[in-house]
Amino acid sequence: MGAQAPTVLTRKTVRPVVIASENGNLWKHGGPRTGVDLAFSRIVKGDDVLDSVIAGVNLSELDPLEEYVGYGGLPNADGVVQLDSCCMHGPRKQAGGVAALEGVRTPSLVARAVLEGTDHHLIVGKGAQGFARQMGFKVEDDLNTEVSRQRWLEWKRRIDPEHYLDPRKREAAAEAARRSMMADGLLDPLRAYGTIHMSGLSPKGELSAVTTTSGLPFKIPGRVGDSPILGAGLYVDGEIGTAGSTERGEANLYNLSSWLIVENLRRGMAPKDAGMAALARVKANTIEKRLLNPDGRPAFHLKFYVLNARGEYAGVAMYATYQGKPLEFAVCTEDGPKTLPVEGLLGESPIPY
Amino acid sequence: MANRSRREFVKAGAVASVAVASAPRAFAQAPAVMTRSVKPVVVASANGNVYKNGGSRVGVEEAFARIVKGEDVLDAVIAGVNIVELDPLDDSVGYGGLPNAEGVVQLDSCCMHGPKKRAGGVACLEGVRMPSLVARAVAEMTDHHLIVGKGAQDFAKRMGFTVEDDLNTENSRKKWLEWKRRVDPEHYLDPAKRDRAAAAAREQMVADGLFDPQKMYGTINMNGLGPKGEICGVTTTSGLAWKIPGRVGDSPILGAGLYVDGDVGAAGSTGRGEANLYNLSSYLIVENLRRGMAPKDAGMEALKRIRANTVEKRLRDPEGRPAFGISFYIVNAKGEHAGVSMWSGYRGKPVQYAVCTENGPQTLAVEGLLGEGAPGA
Numbered sequence: 245m246g247a248q249a250p251t252v253l254t255r256k257t258v259r260p261v262v263i264a265s266e267n268g269n270l271w272k273h274g275g276p277r278t279g280v281d282l283a284f285s286r287i288v289k290g291d292d293v294l295d296s297v298i299a300g301v302n303l304s305e306l307d308p309l310e311e312y313v314g315y316g317g318l319p320n321a322d323g324v325v326q327l328d329s330c331c332m333h334g335p336r337k338q339a340g341g342v343a344a345l346e347g348v349r350t351p352s353l354v355a356r357a358v359l360e361g362t363d364h365h366l367i368v369g370k371g372a373q374g375f376a377r378q379m380g381f382k383v384e385d386d387l388n389t390e391v392s393r394q395r396w397l398e399w400k401r402r403i404d405p406e407h408y409l410d411p412r413k414r415e416a417a418a419e420a421a422r423r424s425m426m427a428d429g430l431l432d433p434l435r436a437y438g439t440i441h442m443s444g445l446s447p448k449g450e451l452s453a454v455t456t457t458s459g460l461p462f463k464i465p466g467r468v469g470d471s472p473i474l475g476a477g478l479y480v481d482g483e484i485g486t487a488g489s490t491e492r493g494e495a496n497l498y499n500l501s502s503w504l505i506v507e508n509l510r511r512g513m514a515p516k517d518a519g520m521a522a523l524a525r526v527k528a529n530t531i532e533k534r535l536l537n538p539d540g541r542p543a544f545h546l547k548f549y550v551l552n553a554r555g556e557y558a559g560v561a562m563y564a565t566y567q568g569k570p571l572e573f574a575v576c577t578e579d580g581p582k583t584l585p586v587e588g589l590l591g592e593s594p595i596p597y
Numbered sequence: 598m599a600n601r602s603r604r605e606f607v608k609a610g611a612v613a614s615v616a617v618a619s620a621p622r623a624f625a626q627a628p629a630v631m632t633r634s635v636k637p638v639v640v641a642s643a644n645g646n647v648y649k650n651g652g653s654r655v656g657v658e659e660a661f662a663r664i665v666k667g668e669d670v671l672d673a674v675i676a677g678v679n680i681v682e683l684d685p686l687d688d689s690v691g692y693g694g695l696p697n698a699e700g701v702v703q704l705d706s707c708c709m710h711g712p713k714k715r716a717g718g719v720a721c722l723e724g725v726r727m728p729s730l731v732a733r734a735v736a737e738m739t740d741h742h743l744i745v746g747k748g749a750q751d752f753a754k755r756m757g758f759t760v761e762d763d764l765n766t767e768n769s770r771k772k773w774l775e776w777k778r779r780v781d782p783e784h785y786l787d788p789a790k791r792d793r794a795a796a797a798a799r800e801q802m803v804a805d806g807l808f809d810p811q812k813m814y815g816t817i818n819m820n821g822l823g824p825k826g827e828i829c830g831v832t833t834t835s836g837l838a839w840k841i842p843g844r845v846g847d848s849p850i851l852g853a854g855l856y857v858d859g860d861v862g863a864a865g866s867t868g869r870g871e872a873n874l875y876n877l878s879s880y881l882i883v884e885n886l887r888r889g890m891a892p893k894d895a896g897m898e899a900l901k902r903i904r905a906n907t908v909e910k911r912l913r914d915p916e917g918r919p920a921f922g923i924s925f926y927i928v929n930a931k932g933e934h935a936g937v938s939m940w941s942g943y944r945g946k947p948v949q950y951a952v953c954t955e956n957g958p959q960t961l962a963v964e965g966l967l968g969e970g971a972p973g974a
Contacts, residue, residue, distance in 0.1 A: 320748075336908075337875075337906055337908050337909070338909070339874075339875055343720075343743075343745055343845075344745050344746050344748065361792075362792055362841065362844075363792050363796070363871065364840075364841065364844045364845075364846075364871055365871050365874040365875060366844070366845040366846075366850075366874060367841060367843040367844050367845065368720055368721050368745040368746055368843050368845050369721050369745050369746025369747060369748075369843050370746060370747065370842065370843060371697075371703075371721065371746075371841060371842035371843015371844065372843050374842060374843070375841060375843065415739060415740055419740075463741075464739065464741065464744060464748060464752065465747065465748035465751060466744045466745045466746050466747060466748015466749050466751070466752065467739075467741045467743070467744050467748065468720075468741075468743040468744065468745050469741075469743075473743075473850060474853075474874055474875060474877070475852055475853070475877040475880065476851075476852070479877075494740065494741060494742050497716075497742040497743060497851055498714075498716055498742060498851060500851070500852040500856075500877055500880045503852065503877045503880060504880075504884075507881075507884065529714055530714075531714050532714070532715070534740075
């Protein structure tokens with residue numbers, strides 16, 4: 245039925261689809277399926293779309309091999325893993341988020357509990373942990389794995405402790421240490437701001453999405469990026485479409501890019517064009533020298549995953565390739581999970597990805 | 598390309614306005630047209646024209662005076678809201694703000710500098726009386742836009758802010774104790790029930806005259822326009838009275854509690870923060886200004902979007918309209934401003950906003966999307 249449906253604007257007859265950042269088609273947490281695959285199979289079985297995409301990202305959150313999301317995520321500057329997530333349910337127009345949450349492996353489920361169990365959209369810090377405990381989540385002392393702890397120790401060794409007194413110098417030192425660890429092969433340059441975003445569309449046209457992350461490795465404790473913020477790390481309008489993001493969160497906190505993309509879809513743009521317009525806005529608003537490459541282009545990566553209510557989708561990025569290798573995103577349809585190249589606003593990246 | 602030429606335009610305007618600024622008489626007669634030699638203005642929530650913290654000026658007046666003296670517009674509006682943050686009589690902002698459910702004052706703020714395209718915010722910050730200054734420190738001293746919780750307090754400490762054990766006043770503590778008495782302690786086990794019990798206790802205290810219904814989500818937003826066309830804004834609050842610890846509303850979130858585009862305008866908000874976290878209303882308003890709407894129309898559009906997206910029964914009145922108050926304070930690059938609100942008033946009291954121009958501070962009635970209605974603007 246769904247496979248034969250025409251892609252026109254009727255609600256009841258769309259082809260279901262799941263899209264995600266490329267790690268959505270990578271981690272399996274010891275099971276047979278990747279995240280997009282699992283989410284898609286649940287959607288076609290008739291599960292709620294938000295429940296399905298959350299189940300999809302739970303694989304990444306729980307898998308210790310994924311060092312940028314959930315359990316085993318790289319910790320903050322003090323060695324503490326702090327997680328961020330938000331989610332939106334399109335048809336129900338409900339949303340929830342948590343930031344700087346410690347001790348719970350699956351922050352996306354706590355974000356959903358904020359959506360379902362409170363009048364609020366965002367709970368942060370110690371309050372978020374207290375809330376999770378009251379909702380029956382297991383709170384652990386520490387979400388580090390041996391790998392994430394070793395990486396933090398190495399980073400710590402490379403930072404001059406004197407710099408702790410001046411946040412500006414400390415940040416510069418932290419950034420230099422991150423880069424030297426990338427150069428030495430201890431940190432994946434492809435994953436400076438690793439995060440997972442996943443959006444789903446059901447055959448009945450229901451849209452939902454979730455984003456979850458451990459944030460910038462070795463961040464200032466309490467630093468929050470775009471992932472838990474509605475309109476920044478993701479946005480869903482049940483009638484229109486979804487957008488989500490990974491990489492430099494500050495650019496989205498400033499430009500509310502996910503919200504802007506959904507607004508662009510509302511005004512009739514195709515997913516790719518909607519994403520490109522948001523990237524152009526980010527580029528125009530990036531005027532600080534330290535954020536610009538010597539050639540005047542943004543010195544950071546940013547990716548958007550865009551899905552409209554008809555099931556049309558796009559993965560777009562500030563830069564299309566690094567060293568000739570395309571940046572990627574993940575999709576699952578009735579043809580199974582795939583990893584596809586993104587379209588770039590700009591071509592070859594002058595900075596590592 | 599378009600952006601660069603806009604910046605050059607700003608620079609040219611800045612040069613032109615130097616002469617104007619040194620001649621205040623001529624400057625007062627400057628036409629309100631699309632040039633960068635504009636009449637400065639400050640727009641704020643109504644409490645911007647109420648509290649003086651023992652001094653001689655209200656917030657909008659202080660900010661306006663600094664702007665015409667040539668100070669940075671962001672510094673000026675932050676100095677304006679500092680008065681309200683420090684004044685213990687405003688129990689919805691800064692020192693003496695009503696605490697969370699556990700009796701702890703947790704403050705939220707963000708600020709944006711239009712010309713510099715910089716922004717910073719803090720959420721759930723404990724122990725610092727002026728969170729707006731910490732938000733500015735995030736903008737100036739870090740690569741980030743948002744720091745929360747204990748991390749935000751540690752950051753403030755390292756930046757030299759005084760961190761106090763407790764920001765309660767006798768007034769805020771007494772009100773919290775009264776609220777605590779009215780909440781069934783059993784409900785503490787189930788956050789959903791506890792939330793409902795907390796709301797019921799708040800409403801009962803409003804009915805008993807112990808609590809100003811307009812202050813339930815009390816906050817201050819203040820936006821300023823300098824004579825050279827620089828636009829900046831700041832929002833600061835202690836958040837929903839007796840909130841779940843860690844609950845964050847719209848105030849510290851760019852695009853929700855505040856948005857500034859240096860070439861276009863500024864919008865900020867008070868009232869039910871969740872509606873703005875969901876709808877990114879301040880950002881939508883600035884987008885509307887960008888597309889040529891007048892400030893009032895831009896704000897009305899955002900209010901309509903909120904109304905359309907409010908589908909949950911518990912958030913609607915029996916007639917299906919939003920059962921909460923929410924207000925926006927808008928100024929565009931020409932200095933045109935508006936205060937708009939979901940409801941025009943509550944129990945005969947109009948919802949208001951504050952403005953300061955060369956004619957001095959004023960409190961004006963907002964335009965309401967709907968008529969008399971819910972409290973909490």
